Amino acid sequence: MMSNSSVDAANKAGIKTSCENHEKCMRMIQAILDGEATEEEKNHFRDNMDVCMPCINEYHLVKCIKESLCNRLERKTCPENLINTIKLKLDLL
Amino acid sequence: MPVAMSKIVKEESTDDQRYHIFNKEFLPHIDSMYNFAFRLTMDEDDAHDLVQDTYLKAFRFISSFEQGTNAKAWLFRILKNSFINDYRKRSKEPAKVDYQEIETTYNSEEGGEVQQTVDLRAHTVQDMIGDEVANALNSLPVDFRTVIIICDIEGFTYEEMAKILDIPIGTVRSRLHRARNLLKEKLKNYATSMGYDT
Numbered sequence: 001m002m003s004n005s006s007v008d009a010a011n012k013a014g015i016k017t018s019c020e021n022h023e024k025c026m027r028m029i030q031a032i033l034d035g036e037a038t039e040e041e042k043n044h045f046r047d048n049m050d051v052c053m054p055c056i057n058e059y060h061l062v063k064c065i066k067e068s069l070c071n072r073l074e075r076k077t078c079p080e081n082l083i084n085t086i087k088l089k090l091d092l093l
Numbered sequence: 094m095p096v097a098m099s100k101i102v103k104e105e106s107t108d109d110q111r112y113h114i115f116n117k118e119f120l121p122h123i124d125s126m127y128n129f130a131f132r133l134t135m136d137e138d139d140a141h142d143l144v145q146d147t148y149l150k151a152f153r154f155i156s157s158f159e160q161g162t163n164a165k166a167w168l169f170r171i172l173k174n175s176f177i178n179d180y181r182k183r184s185k186e187p188a189k190v191d192y193q194e195i196e197t198t199y200n201s202e203e204g205g206e207v208q209q210t211v212d213l214r215a216h217t218v219q220d221m222i223g224d225e226v227a228n229a230l231n232s233l234p235v236d237f238r239t240v241i242i243i244c245d246i247e248g249f250t251y252e253e254m255a256k257i258l259d260i261p262i263g264t265v266r267s268r269l270h271r272a273r274n275l276l277k278e279k280l281k282n283y284a285t286s287m288g289y290d291t
């Protein structure tokens with residue numbers, strides 16, 4: 001939740017504190033972060049991203065979740081015996 | 094690649110050619126495949142069997158693999174189908190209490206849009222450790238877990254995801270959107286229960 005003081009600060013800086021079409025914005029932000037946005041979505045993003053607080057927050061949140069999933073989850077190595085079993089069954093050994 | 098240039102691995106191709114493709118194009122993806130299998134089944138023995146079945150099937154159907162196309166996406170598709178057809182029913186994954194409810198609420202791709210803003214800040218996620226993020230991911234119903242895995246962890250494009258999952262790109266977008274909203278809720282609940290400042 002945004003505190004009253006941060007709402008005031010945002011208002012002073014000309015930044016919207018509520019988003020009238022956030023569902024659509026969230027889909028656009030997703031496409032941007034996944035590298036799948038259309039030119040239209042990219043333009044809209046460039047023109048509006050720095051003026052809407054809920055969208056700025058959403059952008060940073062989704063970006064952070066993506067990065068956490070990519071970098072912080074344990075990555076296993078396939079067990080050697082599994083590779084050998086597969087090769088044996090296919091007569092590759 | 095123009096069609097004339099692409100090489101379908103012909104039925105009459107020699108064993109040498111098949112083994113060459115298998116070793117050069119399929120085996121290099123085995124770590125990704127194992128991780129995918131483990132995140133789907135959440136069990137090492139099941140992951141082992143699923144990866145083995147997938148590679149044996151891949152070799153059996155090698156004639157339908159088009160060289161020069163994305164072998165990793167092709168293998169992921171086989172693994173996903175094997176999982177659905179052979180493993181889902183006997184998976185050791187414990188039934189989640191709210192599983193049915195979640196499926197009903199979120200699974201209708203065309204379902205009415207609910208304005209969903211989860212009150213969670215990036216810095217809260219930033220403070221979480223890998224295990225906590227993994228737990229939140231693991232608690233998602235498997236269809237939602239799958240889109241997140243292949244997009245965010247494996248980095249497939251929407252087009253590749255559509256092929257792996259056998260769904261249109263529009264459905265990839267909406268399933269991903271729903272999956273992320275659900276993941277945010279899980280992370281938020283987790284953060285709250287752990288006493289993080291959300």
Ligand SMILES: [Zn+2]
Nearest residue numbers: 019025052055
């Ligand atoms: Zn906005």
